[in-house]
Amino acid sequence: MKNGEDSGIGSLPILQAKGNKPVSCATSPSSSGTSPCVSPSSGVGSTDRVREKARVSRTSLILWHTHQNDVSAVRKLLEEDPSLVKARDYDNRTPLHVAALHGWMEVALCLLDNNADVNAQDRWHNTFILKNGMRSFYQPLSDFFLCSFLTLTFHGPCLGAPRKDETHQWRNGPEIMLCMPLADAEGAKKKNMIDLLKKHGGSSFGQSGSHFEPKQVPPPLPNKCDWEVDPSELDFSSSTLIGKGSFGEILKACWRGTPVAVKRILPSLSDDRLVTQDFRHEVNLLVKLRHPNIVQFLGAVTQRKPLMLITEYLRGGDLHQYLKEKGSLHPLTAISFALDMARGMAYLHNEPNVIIHRDLKPRNVLLVNSSADHLKVGDFGLSKLIKVQNSHDVYKMTGETGSYRYMAPEVFRHRKYDKKVDVFSFAMILYEMLEGEPPFSNFEPYEAAKRVAEGHRPMFRAKGIHPDLKKLTEECWHADMSRRPPFLDILKALEKIREATLSADHSPAYFPAKS
Template identity: 40%
Template sequence: MESKTHVRFTLGKQSSLAPDPHNELVGVEEREDGEGIDPRVRLMYLTNEGDLEGIRELLDSGTDVNFRDIDGRTALHVAACQGSCDIVGFLLQQGAVVDPKDRWGSTPLADAIHYKNHDVIKLLEKHGAEPLMAPMHVKNAREVPEYEIDPKELDCTNSVDITKGTFRIALWRGIEVAVKKLEEDVISDEDKVRAFRDELALLQKIRHPNVVQFLGAVTQSSPMMILTEYLPKGDLCAFLKRKGALRTRTAVKFALDIARGMNYLHENKPEAIIHRDLEPSNILRDDSGHLKVADFGVSKLLRVTNRVKEDRPLICQDTSCRYVAPEVFRHEEYDTKVDVFSFALILQEMIEGCPPFHTKQEKEVPKSYAGKERPPFRAPAKRYAHGLKELIEECWSEKPAKRPTFRQIISRLDTIYDSLGQKRHWKVGPLMCFQNLEAVWKKDHSSLSSRRSSSRSTSSI
């Protein structure tokens, strides 16, 4: 049974939801030492000090592990704030309630999340603690975003993974959709929640035939989810693994799809959108065979006059490094031209039939780019239409300013694509001409034979 006192414990870190815990309820007795006070309050004091043996003695003597001060705070709240993993574990073993709410509605888990005590977060979640609400929850019903989807509308009974366990197929209003889920066990990870928010903010802005279509999201309950159109033909990475090197005309057609989608993102107003993770696995194929750019988990919004920088150096375990521009790897400021660099590698891969520097380990590839190395051109020269190799080399230029924009890339690819069409007509032309002449000859020969036959019949009469 929980016990309470009129004393407020004020040492150490306070409730994550308290507006100003030291200035409320004037006249309430406050004690900031551990001597000569109620054993229950002393429990709070020893918890704050990290005195596990002292806590053990108090609990052995009968002190209530679930004692609350006047603000409804328990020793578990204090331990969670302080990040005392050993004490949190011991208090739970002694029967501490895992999710008590203080007068402001904060729980030990909420406090641990607020103070970024990750080991305590994991321990509390292991014992059944649950987040108070989704990180994007709003109290006023009028503030619920228009894109909000009721999770009850989602049928995930037969859902299967699409990629790396991040996306799953589900049914929503009679159609198959791709669902990106932020699992409950990572809601306490502020970096992942921030990335989720950023991706959602970007997807709401995007409407283009060569960019995956955003359908809605679940943000007012946990787990939070993002819904996009489901493209059953899979990604470009899997397609290239099956097909190998593509015909030049197909590769250029695909490159135009990618470039058009990326140009739309880069010319977005008032802020350009940098994808920053453009690679074959993030490019999807639709039913008509066209490509769509997808996965904006690490994308950035960029004011036209600004450059951006990663919060920390790139770690290859976090993302694929095989298509990352050297300035990102060197932890320098960058702009939209990082996507142009990645695009060059993808275009070359479609012609060559293998990933860039495929014989090197993933973590070694960005070092090669930073050292001014580029993947070799090994395919026969005829595979590279006039101007195509030069375009690739400009796109992966060491100096970002020398790389063309996607608007310029589209113009050049259109010219190359048209030239490939003309060559195709030239090759087919002579054969078709011969076939037409042959058909005319057969028709004339048949007509002549018919007239001769008719003439003979008349003569015999």
């Protein structure tokens, strides 16, 4: 929330779970065996559920690697679990069906060597022998595409398995012959595969197989269903207010049993075009970010009102409150905190897709826990994503964006600027950690920013600060933004200063204090 300074994949594989209850795999299969979702209606106990999830995951893996023609991965899976040769997807198609359809000879041989059923039947109703006699070519093909669509359809923002009320119309439709791997190979005109399957006793019912299935898709990728949250899952019964601004509030709530931080837009502003635009902009940025020193985005409510953004809840609170309670920090503690901030900012500033935070301040830097072990950078409501063509390019962006007390002079003056505005704000925070008070604390925020724009900088008064740390801070708040170091260089300098400070005194007092 902002209130000046003071406001605080295409279709996924659908698998068949125990008891013919459908579930949808919402993650990309990997060799590590990432478990897909399990239907909450499966009715198994916790132990059985774990076992069932593992089974569904392995099923997903072997079907996926078969589709990818990855014979070594298929062989490895079969060595670990020979029963996977009989794995079935939601439509009872085995790995051999998939290999036959695409003509993957090595994979098919591997499966057959592991006793794959050459005449396994799938559940697709797509041969052209109907119980009501022969129809035209187009009607059964149309029926098949209808079946495919209902099976792979999207429900709301997420892909899911078909529900009973959506499938009864075609499940009671014409009774059509089931298909075998050989029918797939014949329908796809894979001559070598046809010869191989016939050699192993393959039979063919009909001529079309299941080769009219929708076009195969790339590996499942995260989409909206990965992060869109149903607001009914959020429990505000024992929520506490973390912060409040002019556009909304930040609450500690509970989501699926886990404490989370929820930024909730005021209902009265949910229809405001600019507010919703800023909200969606922040969500789109956070979805892309993955770093230990960046507050982790968990989900958002974008389809209903009020709009809500959900992130991890960090128990240590923000740096502003921490400094207010602790005062000036020991230099090594300040360096440790500065390293965490710089790591997060170096990640954001990585070219060519640079994210300029534009509101880096103590309130937007959060402590992981009450022990103050680590920091994370958060609140990207004013951040700007730009594609850098040249490292020395500057950009015309909104002036006076952010909090005045930590604002770079070029922003205050409405000049063109780049990612180095974050380096300036970082320097002001580093100063505050060392001195125990905000820069120009005897001035109002606007007046403080004005003094900075006029060339003034806060004075160091604290004793025991390493000269190189002072020098680095002064370089970071240089009036000429081109002379401010990038965060990768700041990290190197801080590491050297840390080592020098440690070697100067090995006493325990030099290690970061625990609150």
